[in-house]
Amino acid sequence: MNTVIKESLHGSMSYSTYRNLVKILVEENSNSGIEKNEDLANYTVLNDKRMNRWDKTLKISEESQLKLSNFNKNVTWLVITESWCGDAAHIVPVLYKIAEYININFRVVLRDDNLELMDMFLTNGARSVPKLIMIDNVTGEVLNTYGPRPTEATQMVLDYKAKHGAITPEFKEELQLWYNKNKGENIVKDITELLCTFEPSICQQN
Numbered sequence: 001m002n003t004v005i006k007e008s009l010h011g012s013m014s015y016s017t018y019r020n021l022v023k024i025l026v027e028e029n030s031n032s033g034i035e036k037n038e039d040l041a042n043y044t045v046l047n048d049k050r051m052n053r054w055d056k057t058l059k060i061s062e063e064s065q066l067k068l069s070n071f072n073k074n075v076t077w078l079v080i081t082e083s084w085c086g087d088a089a090h091i092v093p094v095l096y097k098i099a100e101y102i103n104i105n106f107r108v109v110l111r112d113d114n115l116e117l118m119d120m121f122l123t124n125g126a127r128s129v130p131k132l133i134m135i136d137n138v139t140g141e142v143l144n145t146y147g148p149r150p151t152e153a154t155q156m157v158l159d160y161k162a163k164h165g166a167i168t169p170e171f172k173e174e175l176q177l178w179y180n181k182n183k184g185e186n187i188v189k190d191i192t193e194l195l196c197t198f199e200p201s202i203c204q205q206n
Contacts, residue, residue: 005135005142008117009078012107015096019055022048022083032083033112040084047089054093054184060101064188068102070201074137076105080118081130086176087149088130094184095132095146098191105137121145134194144194150186153178 013021025031026048031040060068077099081088092108099106111118111129118127128148136143149157153175160171196203 002120002140002142004116004120005078005133005140008109008114009076009107009135011114012078012109015092015106015108018081018092018108019051022051025083032110043084043086047083047086050086050089051093054090058093058097058184060097060188061185064192065101067192067202068098068195071102071195071199073199075143076107076135076137078107078109078133078135079130080109080111080114080121080133082111085129086172087153090176090179090184091130091147091150091187094187095130095191097184098188123148143198146191146194150182150190152182152186 021032022044025041026045029041030036031044033040077095079092079095081092096106098104109117111127115127118129118131121131121133122128123131130147132146134143134145135141156175156178157167160167164171192202
């Protein structure tokens with residue numbers, strides 16, 4: 001296994017520990033990461049509420065459960081995130097719900113505490129989070145990665161930037177509404193398709 005990944009896993013936390021950390025940051029009016037300011041602290045408060053909601057209401061459809069139940073590979077999912085990231089607040093709870101359903105070891109690290117790891121998995125040269133790293137526990141090989149956004153949201157961002165040049169606060173609100181309406185379905189679909197690449201029986205399930 002790559003030394004950086006191995007060290008990051010050693011210093012990683014469980015999902016429940018991460019959720020508790022976010023709640024502590026909310027109580028302290030603070031945020032994770034190197035930069036601390038009022039805006040990021042406010043985003044952390046908002047994201048804690050979002051994650052609370054998803055933790056309570058998220059459901060994986062019966063159709064997706066049927067496909068995912070064929071997965072039996074010995075893997076770990078390592079997620080890079082930060083408390084202030086709006087996309088992460090919607091995505092990480094869905095990833096955890098999937099991992100929990102198919103009994104995958106799910107670990108979390110903070111980006112700014114693991115920049116060497118983050119720099120191995122940049123998105124268009126940027127340290128974008130959340131980023132999921134799928135690791136084979138037997139070989140240590142990175143099987144695939146996912147993030148920082150689901151496919152539909154990614155396309156929305158690309159289309160908006162092509163038309164307007166940059167993301168605006170109004171578009172960010174539109175994106176949040178999309179996450180709320182989609183209820184994690186696009187993420188589950190994306191992950192199922194990724195898992196198909198090394199567990200073909202998932203793809204074959206009708």
